[in-house]
Amino acid sequence: MTDKSNFDQQGQTVHGSQINVAGDIHGDVIQTKEQLPVPRQIPPPPQDFTGRDEELDDILNGFEQGVTIAGLRGLGGIGKTALAFVLAQKLRDRYPDGRLMVDLKGTSTFPLPPAEAMAQVIRSYHPTANLPDDETGLRGLYLSVLNGKRALLLLDNAAADRQARSLLPPATCGVLVTSRRKFTLPGLAAKDLGTLKPEKAVELLIKVWNSASPSYASGVADDALREIARLCGHLPLALRAAGSFLANTPDLNPSDYAERLRDERTRLERLGSEGVDLDVEASFNLSYARLSAETARAFRMMTAFPADFDALAEEAVCVDEDHRHLSELVRWSLVEYQASGQDGVGRYRLHDLSRLFASARLEEERGDTGRAAARQRHSEHYMKMLSYADELYLKGREGILDGLRLFDLEWANIQAGQAWAEERMTSEDDSVSDGTLKSALRLSSSYPDAGSYVLDLRLHPNEKIRWLKIAIVAAQQLKDRNMEGAHLGSLGLAYADLGETRRAIEFYEQRIAIAREIVDRRGEGAALGNLGIAYKNLGETRRAIEFYEQRIAIAREIGDRRGEGNALGNLGNAYADLGETRRAIEFYEKHLAIAREIGDRRGEGNDLGNLGNAYADLGETRRAIEFYEKRIAIAREIGDRRGEGNALFNMSLSLDKLDKRAQAIECASTALKIYEEIESPHAETVRRKLAEWQDQS
Numbered sequence: 001m002t003d004k005s006n007f008d009q010q011g012q013t014v015h016g017s018q019i020n021v022a023g024d025i026h027g028d029v030i031q032t033k034e035q036l037p038v039p040r041q042i043p044p045p046p047q048d049f050t051g052r053d054e055e056l057d058d059i060l061n062g063f064e065q066g067v068t069i070a071g072l073r074g075l076g077g078i079g080k081t082a083l084a085f086v087l088a089q090k091l092r093d094r095y096p097d098g099r100l101m102v103d104l105k106g107t108s109t110f111p112l113p114p115a116e117a118m119a120q121v122i123r124s125y126h127p128t129a130n131l132p133d134d135e136t137g138l139r140g141l142y143l144s145v146l147n148g149k150r151a152l153l154l155l156d157n158a159a160a161d162r163q164a165r166s167l168l169p170p171a172t173c174g175v176l177v178t179s180r181r182k183f184t185l186p187g188l189a190a191k192d193l194g195t196l197k198p199e200k201a202v203e204l205l206i207k208v209w210n211s212a213s214p215s216y217a218s219g220v221a222d223d224a225l226r227e228i229a230r231l232c233g234h235l236p237l238a239l240r241a242a243g244s245f246l247a248n249t250p251d252l253n254p255s256d257y258a259e260r261l262r263d264e265r266t267r268l269e270r271l272g273s274e275g276v277d278l279d280v281e282a283s284f285n286l287s288y289a290r291l292s293a294e295t296a297r298a299f300r301m302m303t304a305f306p307a308d309f310d311a312l313a314e315e316a317v318c319v320d321e322d323h324r325h326l327s328e329l330v331r332w333s334l335v336e337y338q339a340s341g342q343d344g345v346g347r348y349r350l351h352d353l354s355r356l357f358a359s360a361r362l363e364e365e366r367g368d369t370g371r372a373a374a375r376q377r378h379s380e381h382y383m384k385m386l387s388y389a390d391e392l393y394l395k396g397r398e399g400i401l402d403g404l405r406l407f408d409l410e411w412a413n414i415q416a417g418q419a420w421a422e423e424r425m426t427s428e429d430d431s432v433s434d435g436t437l438k439s440a441l442r443l444s445s446s447y448p449d450a451g452s453y454v455l456d457l458r459l460h461p462n463e464k465i466r467w468l469k470i471a472i473v474a475a476q477q478l479k480d481r482n483m484e485g486a487h488l489g490s491l492g493l494a495y496a497d498l499g500e501t502r503r504a505i506e507f508y509e510q511r512i513a514i515a516r517e518i519v520d521r522r523g524e525g526a527a528l529g530n531l532g533i534a535y536k537n538l539g540e541t542r543r544a545i546e547f548y549e550q551r552i553a554i555a556r557e558i559g560d561r562r563g564e565g566n567a568l569g570n571l572g573n574a575y576a577d578l579g580e581t582r583r584a585i586e587f588y589e590k591h592l593a594i595a596r597e598i599g600d601r602r603g604e605g606n607d608l609g610n611l612g613n614a615y616a617d618l619g620e621t622r623r624a625i626e627f628y629e630k631r632i633a634i635a636r637e638i639g640d641r642r643g644e645g646n647a648l649f650n651m652s653l654s655l656d657k658l659d660k661r662a663q664a665i666e667c668a669s670t671a672l673k674i675y676e677e678i679e680s681p682h683a684e685t686v687r688r689k690l691a692e693w694q695d696q697s
Contacts, residue, residue: 039098039124042154043338045085048207050236051200052083055191059087063094067189069168069175073182074193076107077237077351080178083193084154087176095152095174100124102167106159106179108306114166118142120408121153121167127405130641132677133460139166146170154178161185195234202229204236208243224254231261237351244332249290288361291332298325299334300362301374307412308338308349316381317374334358375420376436379443382417385410386451393453393638400601400638407454418447422470444474445483448490457639461497461679468494482523485514489527496534497642499681505534522563525554529567536570541577548574562603565594569607576610581617588614602643605634609647616650621657628654645674649686656693665693 059070070087072080088099102120105112118138119131122145132138146169154176158164161183168175168185177185182192196204202225228246232238242261246254288296298318305313311323320326326348329335334354339346350358362371385406393403407414424440448455448467455464468491475484492507508531515524532547548571555563572587588611595603612627628651635644652667668690675683 036125036127038096039100039151041101041124042088042099042152043085043101045089046082048204048211049082049086050204050207051196052079052086052193055083055193056086056090059189059191060090062189063091063174067187068171068173069177069185069188071177071179071185071188071190072193073179073190076180077235078193078195079236080193081156082236084156084176084178088152088154091152091174095150097149098124098151099154100151101154101156103156103307104158104163105307106157106163106181111159111163114163117155117163117167121145123408127401127408128637128639130457130639130678132673133679134677135166137673137677142167143170146173148172150174152176158183196236196239198226198229198234201232201234201239202226205229205232205239205243205246208240209246211247224258227258228254228261231258241332241334245290248331285357288334288357291328292325295325295328296361299329300358300365301371302326302329302335302350303355303358303362303371304374304378305350305413306416308347309413310345310347313378313381313385313413314348317378319377372436376424376439378413379417379420380439382410382413383443383446383450386414386417386447386454390451390453395599403454404457404639407451407458411458414447414451417443418467421447421474425470425474438478441474441478445471445478445480445487447471449483449486452490457641461494464494465491481514481518482520485511485518485520485523488514489523489530492527492530492534496530496537498679501534501537505531508534521554521558522560525551525558525560525563528554529563529570532567532570532574536574536577541574545571545574561594561598562600565591565598565600565603568594569603569610572607572610572614576614576617581614585611585614601634601638602640605631605638605640605643608634609643609650612647612654613650616654616657621654624654625651641674641678642680645671645678645680645682648674649682649689652689661693661697665690668693 059067062070072083074080092099100121102117103112104117113135115133115135115138118135118141122129122131122138122142125145129141131141148170150172151169152174153167153169155164155167156178158177158179158181160181164177164179164183165185177188182190184190195201202222205225205228228242229239232242242257246252246257249257288299291299298314298320301318302314304317309317311326314320314326315323318325326335330337330348334350334357336349336351336354337346338349389403389407389410391403392399392406395403421440421443424436425444448464448471455467459467468487471487472484472491475481475487488507489511492504492511495501495507496504508527511527512524512531514520515527528547529551532544532551534544535541535547536544548567551567552564552571554560555567568587569591572584572591574584575581575587576584588607592604592607592611594600595607608627609631612624612631614624615621615627616624628647631647632644632651634640635647648667648671652664652671655661655664655667668686672683672686672690674680675686
């Protein structure tokens with residue numbers, strides 16, 4: 001077990017008079033030197049897309065006349081998203097700066113919060129950004145990112161007007177909104193979609209059938225096809241399922257198929273939130289009835305996924321070797337597949353109606369424990385995925401972006417995995433087996449530690465504290481003193497991030513006690529280093545130095561180069577506080593050498609910022625600014641918002657010394673926004689300085 005989450009945080013201090021601006025700050029947007037590709041997230045339309053000529057003409061004419069927000073409304077399965085894909089393709093030249101798609105999950109139990117939707121769009125342009133937690137702050141950054149761009153946003157499956165209204169971009173952008181529910185938005189040109197015209201419904205049915213079995217679709221009586229289309233309610237999703245069923249069942253006569261469809265309509269259940277009978281379950285049920293028992297079981301188990309997933313995840317969760325059953329379900333149109341244009345690894349998802357159907361079948365299988373086992377495997381798989389994202393991040397450079405991209409891609413699944421473990425761990429249901437409870441305890445304890453570095457950049461300290469408190473209880477019930485100690489140390493770090501230093505010290509001391517009890521020298525050393533930081537922040541610098549020296553001794557004893565480097569850097573901070581600046585620089589340079597040796601970008605960034613502080617103290621302001629610029633570049637590369645804020649504020653102080661007050665105010669204002677987003681205790685210091693400058697102007 002690695003004690004990843006209990007690492008020393010050297011922490012660049014908010015000094016008294018420093019920092020400099022890199023010149024690439026525009027409003028709230030974090031600029032990167034990396035040239036990222038223009039987002040092209042909206043898939044191409046289905047090759048067999050049929051009908052909707054009138055709707056297409058109306059909507060495209062609206063865009064020609066100045067409309068920028070088009071709404072596609074109607075029943076689930078009516079073809080809203082497919083029509084949006086066609087529109088996006090036809091509008092591509094009008095919006096060259098990106099075509100972005102956000103699934104708002106309006107038909108799920110937990111629709112996507114507007115804040116998460118805005119974060120997805122922002123990270124499409126700035127993948128390393130560590131974003132504000134409040135919706136107001138996100139909204140400002142969201143508008144800044146899209147400002148001046150001609151981008152098209154597809155807001156798919158919106159739940160309500162408030163959710164979509166928060167995502168309306170600047171007027172230079174275009175918006176397509178799909179939803180089952182009717183609502184209004186400022187400037188919205190709404191289009192209510194009905195079912196396909198009978199002749200177009202038959203045409204779609206034949207196209208789907210022909211795509212797999214052209215020899216079978218020829219010469220079929222029109223009456224049988226019209227009847228199948230009618231029994232499908234002329235609903236595109238149902239027609240697609242029926243066409244796939246015919247294509248994959250060559251021994252079934254279409255007239256017999258129509259007769260079966262009539263009989264099974266009596267078993268329809270009412271689906272959807274609108275209280276409307278949807279004619280899609282009959283088609284799903286006919287396909288489902290033709291599945292092998294194992295494929296049907298895999299289909300039911302896929303309800304464990306709250307969002308899209310890849311084949312490896314499905315293989316693990318559904319125990320499906322080489323995802324054979326998954327591929328069969330794609331063939332039957334019960335699972336959707338979207339190929340990736342980047343790495344060739346596609347993603348799968350259950351359509352909303354397909355998920356409802358699978359859940360209903362699951363309810364019928366009361367003796368089937370498949371879902372419970374699948375959710376446990378899901379939680380285990382995404383705990384490992386979280387750990388892998390952390391490993392990528394620790395590789396530095398390209399690995400940082402790779403780790404953060406993986407984390408963002410799988411965040412919904414990671415959250416669901418942690419939530420299942422917590423739910424099972426705290427359940428009072430007597431049916432929860434001892435084995436399931438033990439697994440839930442183990443997973444609850446593992447999640448915070450598995451992704452300590454990426455979670456530190458993505459998870460708000462308050463949410464991190466919640467995860468860690470659950471993890472501590474789990475570790476205690478498992479009698480795992482090692483993990484309990486690691487979580488206590490991490491809890492101390494989370495409270496330290498919120499400025500609650502005394503409370504952090506309590507947890508560090510508990511961490512040290514356990515580490516000494518179980519002879520965990522690495523854990524003991526990390527906690528001693530964090531205690532040193534805490535006492536330095538309280539102004540007890542000499543006491544802090546004692547802890548740092550103990551930390552260095554243990555790190556050298558066990559060969560912990562990262563820990564040794566952090567302690568050397570923190571010693572530099574302590575001597576800087578004592579006014580021994582030249583001595584502080586010696587320690588910073590030693591730490592910098594170790595950080596570069598082991599590829600510790602976070603440590604390197606901290607050290608560059610502290611060297612900037614030191615040279616500012618010596619009056620070498622321009623040299624200080626050079627270090628701050630390097631520090632900011634690394635902070636933005638790895639998404640270290642706290643480090644970026646520190647460097648920006650220190651830079652503002654140095655700029656002011658050079659009589660560059662306007663640039664100083666710009667830097668300090670950006671630092672204040674970051675501090676407010678992450679709830680840093682340093683925000684008040686920046687406010688006072690800005691007020692002071694304002695009074696002087």
